[in-house]
Structure formats: C-alpha cells, structure tokens
Amino acid sequence: MGTALATLLACGALAGAALAGAAPASGAQRAEEIAPGVEYRAFDLDGAGGVTRAHLLSVDLADRHVRVGLLHPGAVAARRTVSGMADAQGAVAGVNGDFFNISEAQHPGVEATGAAVGPEITGGHPLKAAVPRGQRFGPPLPPGTTAEDVIGVGADRTARLDRLRLVGSVDTPEGELRLGGLNQYALGEGSVGAYTSEWGGTSRARATCGTDTRRAAPCSGDTYEVTVRGGQVVATAGRPGSGPIAAGTTVLVGREAGARRLRRLFRGEPVTVRRRLVAASSGDPLVFAVGGFPVVRHGAPLPGLDGTVSTVRTAVGIARGGHRLLLLALDGASRYRRGLTVAELAAELRRLGATDGFNLDGGGSSTLVTRERGEGWVDVRNHPSRGAERAVANGVGVFSVS
Template identity: 25%
Template sequence: MRPTPVPALAAVVTALAVTMPVAATAQTVPAAPESGFGGGLPLSARPVTTTVAPGVTLTSMSLGAKDADDYWTVHVYLPATIDGPLNTAATALGPEEIARRVAGAVRDKGFEPRVERVSTPAFADRPAGTLGWTVRVGRYATGAEASAALSAIRTAGFAGGTRYTAQDGADRRAPQKVHMIRVDFREFRGTVGTEFGPALNGTEKLTDLAAATGAVAGINAQWFYNSAPGGLYVKDGKLIGGATQGRAGIKITKGGRAVDVDAYTAHVTLRAGRATVELDGVNRVPGEIWNCGGIGGDQPTEKAQHDLKCTDDSELVLFTPEWGVPPTGAGAEVVLDARDRVTAVNTARGAAVPAGGSTIQATGQSAAWLLDHVKAGDRLRVSERVEDGRGRRVALTPDTTILQVGPTLVRDGRVSVNAMADGVIREGDDQTFTYNWTVRANPRSMIGMDRRGRLMLVVVDGRQDGYSEGLGIAQAAELMKLLGAREAMNLDGGGSSVLVTRDGGIVNRPSDAAGQRSLGNVVLVRP
C-alpha cells in the first residue's frame, strides 16, 4: 500500500507558501478520475528548498511511492476495424466491441487477457467520459519479464508493447519527483526571457545556453520540429514564429514580472501594389505545418492537432535573419532589404536572408501569384497582427515575449485545460495519441505565476518506473494549482523536460537514456 504523507505537513505547506488542504493530505481519499491528486499532494518526504540566487529558490519534492499495485503488463494493440488483421494492429485502444474480439482471439491462443476501460477526466472544453478500451495480458515485476511475455504474444500472431501501470495516468500516489524554481521579484533584480542558439534553425542544450548567458536558472520551452521552435514565438517584441491559430500561449512582460496565459492567433499580411495576401507562416519549412492550425488549405485539418504534421502544397512563408540558412527547393521567392524593398525575384527557393531584411518563399500556386505580383525594385508592405483569445490586438513592445505551447493548465487560479482547442485530444476514431500523450503519465515541464506574483518553473520527471512516473495533463494542471499557481501552462515535455541552475547544473533526471536533449528554445532567469 502507499505510505501516508509525512508528519507535520502543515509546517511544510506554510514554508512553501502553497495552497494544500492539510486535512486532505493527512489521509488521501479515493477520488474520481477528474480529481487528479484528490485535492492534496501525497508528499512522501519533507520538501527541500535551497537558494539559487537572491529571490530565486529551488524546491525539490518527492510524492507517493511504489507499491504492490504497480506492475508491468503486455498491452495488445487493436486493429482499426472489427475484422482488421491482428498481427499488424497499431492502435493502443478502441471500441469495446473490437477490444473484446481481440481478447477472445488472445484467449484462444492460451493467454488470459483483460479488457480495461480507459477514461478521460473532465477538461474545460470536454466532459469526462470513456476514451476507449484496451486489452492487456499478465502482471510482471520487471520490464524484462513483460518483454519476454510480449515476444510470446507476438509469436502467437498479435502486435503490442509493454506498459507500466503506474504510468497509466490515474494513480494519484504514483512516485513523482517534482522540482520547482520560484522567482520572487521583490528580491530578484534580474529578468526572465527566452533564448535560442545561433539560429532558430538549429538546436542547443539548455546547459550551454544557460552558461553562455550567465543565467541563474532555466527550463526547456517550446516544441520543436525540423530543428526549429513550433508555434507563435515573439521574442523581445519581434514575431519570429507563426501561430498555431487559437492555441495556448504565455505572454511574459516586465522582465518576467507579469505573466498571462491565453489563446493566440497571428496574421502576417503581404501587400504588393493593390494586391494583398496573408502569409501562411513565419520561419518554418513551407508545406509542413506541425501541430496544424494553419490559415487555409491545410490537410487533413485546419484545427490544432498536437504533434500532427499537416501539409499544404501552396504556401507563402516569411524568413527573418533569426532563422539561419533558409530551405531550398522548387517554387519562387523574393528577397527584401531592411526597408522591404525587393532586391531580387527568384524562380527557386533558398537565397540567404540579408541582414535586417527578409525573404518570402512560395510554393505551388502561391509561387505563381508571387511571380505575377512582385518585381525587383518594388516596395512591399509586410504587416503583422497578434490577437488574444478575445480578439484584442496584443501590443508587441520590446518588453513582450510570447511562447505558444500548451495546453493551458490554470487560469485565474482555477484548473482550466483547453484540451480540444489545443489539439491534445485527436480528431477521428484513433485515440492512441490522446491516450499516450494526454491521459498517460509523461515527464512534464510547466511555467506559471503564483498568487504572490512569483514566477514558477516546474519539471516533473517521468517514464522511470519506481522513481518518477510522470503526470497526465489533468494531474499536471492540479499540481500547478496545488503549488499555488494563478496562471500556468504546459511546456514541451517528455525527453525535453529539463531544469538547470547555475551552480547545480541539471536538477532533474531527464528521461532520455542519453540525458538532456538539444532544444529549439528555452526560458532563462538571468541576473
């Protein structure tokens, strides 16, 4: 059984200045799937807080513990249709009818399968309910034993993988290692902002970026695709990454002293003479719209879908000097100087971006449009507009940074996860992604601000059985609320989750076997 939380928890909570009902943590009560931790954190040891710099602290916490209810199992994959082939099945869960058909076939081969229902918690834009059904076989003490059983099941004609049940995302008392940087601006005189390497089109390790800038602490930031950050990215008032329209983001102003979580859209417009057209993207590979949510013509959807690559064979994409070396390929492009004067019109893509200037690459029908409407010597007008969730224009001052990641976790002090709007619940029948990424436990990184105006950078380790399992999105949201967040948003996670301090180096235990990943961009606390 799980251990009861440590004694004198009230004193610990007071020291952390977080909101955790002491009665709820003294004896954790079973909770519904949507209740996350059940209203209180199951601390298994007294948190340890150290001072990183004046006004900057690091708190490390251990939650829960491994017990006899945690085991490895074989997870049998399901076909997409009731009569689909079993040896090439690829979905982790599906309708009960298909799950029971597969379970029957597994049983006929001499195994003892279980059919289990997977539930989703209630999100801000989706009620709680059944996501699907899984088929599992066996209970094993180690991953090696489960892998051996999986080999036998595959030999019998089935597809599958192994799972550790403490990582199913429904265990409030699963082992967790939580690390939190808190920045109190009443004492800290520095700033909080973002950084990337020599170019957006390239990745760097957090420890290298932190060391190069003299940062006292830092955390990973946006998703990255094709070695570049994905989604709206405004750095120091300059838009250098196009938006996944309507997806969540966090706006940082006043050097980190003001943080606001919202949904953002961005529109970049090109005017050539009397003709006007909206650009499809900023600083990304034309035709590849990671996370979808484009402006039109994208396939298979124009709605946000996390980690899905949509495509569009006719696009206009702006490249700024921050990008580095632009991609090459068929199509057309124009080269603009610092005053948006056209210095070249090319019938192929890949020209260097001039200092202070830009290039606009075009593919498909958009290439024909560009060649028809622009000639060397023209003065073009490129304008941009970023809007919040209410359609209000966001002023892009030199003090404005926006990172679009998501989903939202906490808004105005309340758990508020926009799972559908943020695309972390997939469209269509196959909910494997939703199950693996949103419901199941994973390493998570989060950013927020507490009720006292202190910035919070939080990492929870995961995918490390018996040490730290990670969190589902609903649990991540409740964790941030219990830590005192008034506003909070999910950052890139999984193997990207990493937290560093100036003197301690990497604070957490990244889940990749090779250690910390190279990243698209990061958030740094600088003196």
C-alpha cells in the same frame, strides 16, 4: 487521486517565501535559494503510473532583481541544450520550452528545422508565429486551445496566459497580400510566409510540406520564393532556398495560391512587408512569450485533459496574480520515468498554488537547470529521460538583475 504533494513551507527564514496551499510531500527537500527571488526544491509525488520526482523553481516576479526571458539557440531554426542556452545567456536557472520540429521521416530529403511550434517573443521582439494546428508536434491539444497559445510576461512584469496571432501584409504594385507566416517551419496551404535573418541558415523547404490538417502529407509541388531588400525585389526562385538571410532582408515563400501571387513580382518592383504578433488580451505588451498549451485557467483545470498517458513533463504555473512563476520539470530517471498524465499535472499545479498552468514539451526534452552562486555554468537538476540532455528549440530562462 492520492497524490503526495510538495510542501513549500520552508523552515525559519525560508518560511515567508514559500507558496501557500501545498500539502506535505514524501522526500521533500528544504528550499534552496538559487538567487534573490529564485528558489529550488525537489520532491516526490504519486501519479497513476507510480512515484515520480518533481523539480520546482519558484520565481518571484515582484522582486526587481529577477527577470524571466526566452532561452534561445541563436536562430529560430536551430536547437541547443537548455544548459548550453542558459550558460550562453547567463541565466541562473531555466527549463525547456515549446514542442518543436524534431524529425521529418515522412518527407525524405527534407531537413528537420528544429524550429518551435508556437510563437516566440524575446525582449519584446517577435521572432516567429505559430504553425497551423495540423502541423504541430506534440500531444493533441485540449479542446478550446490552439497552437497560438503562449505563456508570457508583460512589460508590467506580470505573467499571463495569452494567444498571439500574426497580423501582416505584403504590399505590392498589384495590391496587398495577407501574410500567413513568420519564420515558421510550416505554412498554411495557399499562403505566403516571411523569413528573416532570425530564421538562420536552415533550408526553408519544410515550410511547403504537409497540409493544414495532416503534417505527413507530401510537400507541395507549387512553390515560389522572392527576396526583398531595401523595399524592392532583388531575387526570385522557383523553390524555397537555404543559407543565411542577411540583416534587413526578407525572403517570401509561397505555396499554391501564394506562390502564384509571388510569381507576378519581378526584380526591381517595390514591395513592403509588414508583420506583428497581436495578443488576444488587452494586457501590457509581452516582452517574453513561449508556446505550448494551457492546462489550468482561472483556478480550474481545462475540460478534456488527458488522464490516461503518463510521461515525464515540463510545465509552468502562474500564482499570486501573475507575480510568481512555478517552473516544474519531472525526473526522467528509470524509477521515476512513468511521470504524470496531463490531468494529473494540472492538478499538481493547482495544489502548488497556480491559478493558471501551461504544459511545455516533455519526455526526453524535460530539463531543469540551476547555477550555483559564483559558478560560471549551470547544473542539470533532473535526470533527462534519455540519459543526457536533448537539444531543444527554446526554453524559459531565469536571470538575476543587479
């Protein structure tokens, strides 16, 4: 491929902290310590579209003074810039996260929610589950991957790729309903989804638009909504509503067969909603997780990765047996904007020492921030491709722990 790669070998005292296996790169900068266990470096590399600039954070998860967590705008159905989220949460560094519901041009009158495509976990608590594959925003998924794929960190402080599946039920006097969604901007056809206070005040109407295979399909005309509080039905409505959901309250939204089942419920009837995200692996419970899609597994690129479309990208690599994270964001300045293909991105992650790699949202969303010691705010280290930061659904935050 002729790629000029970044050297992560630092001089003097930084040499021991550098990653092994990286070849020299043009324009490489000396590693800069952002905080204990966190280093930043920028370097140039060659892709099929030309020279691009990469910005890299190396995070030592074995250092007890470092923690990685979800950058979040305060509600699932909301957006905020990476710098705004990092400042609000006190992060020392971070990158943008998952693809998200960015527009609704195909559904006039329906509000784009800003909610992420894949699952989210923060502090061990599940915020949302994945939308149906056909309802995704972002490039086509590589073969063998799903919208449920995540990169996360377990309670053992080890990073890993995993898959999070929603398991839930709605217990009613007439029997049990399978729960088909949790705080999602799109529900599967014929399903029932649960919405909590963490969703925010954005309209839930988008949840009943599109189909499992076609995001732009018309909104369903067969919908129903039930509000549950204190273990019983307190309200019903013929269509999804909007506005904040009170703490301790769950709003059930149904479409087609799910709507017909919800219409059998009446005020005062007992209802219990149960939900959890179940990891496909047997590893420690994830305390942090964000969606996207895998590009490298067990040291090898996934088959079928696109090698034709070059663009600005953000990605995460896992190295040293899950004890180091590599947060990579490309630069969007005009002379670098051609970026990399997904296949090239996977190759770069491998050569930087990653045994597993995960692609996040890119293009105008790609952002990497760091905070200088003693400062109360972060700086954007790359150049967002649209000239300014884009508000996004979530991000990967790096935090210093005393």
